Structure formats: C-alpha cells, structure tokens
Amino acid sequence: MFDDYSENSSVSNFFFRLPSFFLAPIILSVPFIVVDFFNYYSAGTALAFSTPVLAILYAACGALAGKLAADREGSNPNFVVIGATAGIALWLASTVVNTIISLIVGAASLGTTLLLGIPYLCLCAPLQFIGGGLMGAFGGFIYSLFHKGSDVNLGGGDYYG
DSSP, X not given: OOGGGSTTSHHHHHHHHSOHHHHHHHHHHHHXXXXXXXXXXXXXXXXXXXXXXXXXXXXXXXXXXXXXXXXHHOSXXXXXXXXXXXXXXXXXXXXXXXXXXXXXXXHHTTTHHHHHHHHHHHHHHHHHHHHHHHHHHHHXXXXXXXXTTTXXXXXXXXXXX
C-alpha cells in the first residue's frame, strides 16, 4: 500500500537529494503562502498580523535549512548563508505562486487585480526579499548556536587555529 513512499522510490530520492536550502522552503511553503496570500490580497492592510508571522516563518525556514544541512553534511556548514539562501528561496516561491494567482484572478477581473498587484510587487516585494534573506540568516544563526554547543561556523574560517 505504501510502496510509492518507500525510501527506494524515485520521488523520495529526488525530494531528499535536494539541497537543504531548497528542501526547507518546500516544506514550509504551504503555511507561508497562506499567510502571505492574506498580506498580498489585502493590499498590505494585514501587515500588523502577517509581518510578524512571515518573519517567524522566514527564520524557521533558515533554521530548518541549517538543521537539514548539518544532518546531511555531518560537518559544520555555514548556517547563516544556508539560512539566508533558504529565506530567499521561500520568498521566491511565494512570489511566483502569488503572481500566478494574480494572473488567473486578473484575467477573471479584466485586469483590475493585476493593476492593484503591480504597486505591491514593485514596492513591497524588494523589502520582503531583503527581509526574507535577513530573517533566514537569523534563523540559521540561531540554529548554529544550538548545534553541537558553541561550535559555530559563521564563514570566517577555522576558529581553533
């Protein structure tokens, strides 16, 4: 019954061979897109609710990417860079999904939704890109503090000379 989900299936092999900075955003994309959907289609009026939740999800994505990288690589990877990359990948996935939804809804509303979405994409998307990368990096940094005690690699080289 569950043969399709065994460790030997090609789908699971493909899924678990993805880099951690792509796998973490895939895992967190559905809850992130749900929260970002309300932010995107409320024209920013839901910012008071959605911004803290989005920031937590970006940080969680960075931490999850760090954990996946540590489990796979076995050494001490650069958690900050992995977290930042995962945060940016999560932002990119959300932006692509919201753009596709806006194209579908925009065609149904004869372009009204598209016209309202363009200022949001031009003004808020760059800020979310930067914020997603920073919060992802923060999540990776927080995970690095808990990973094997204080053995932290922030990309500066060998700390033990």
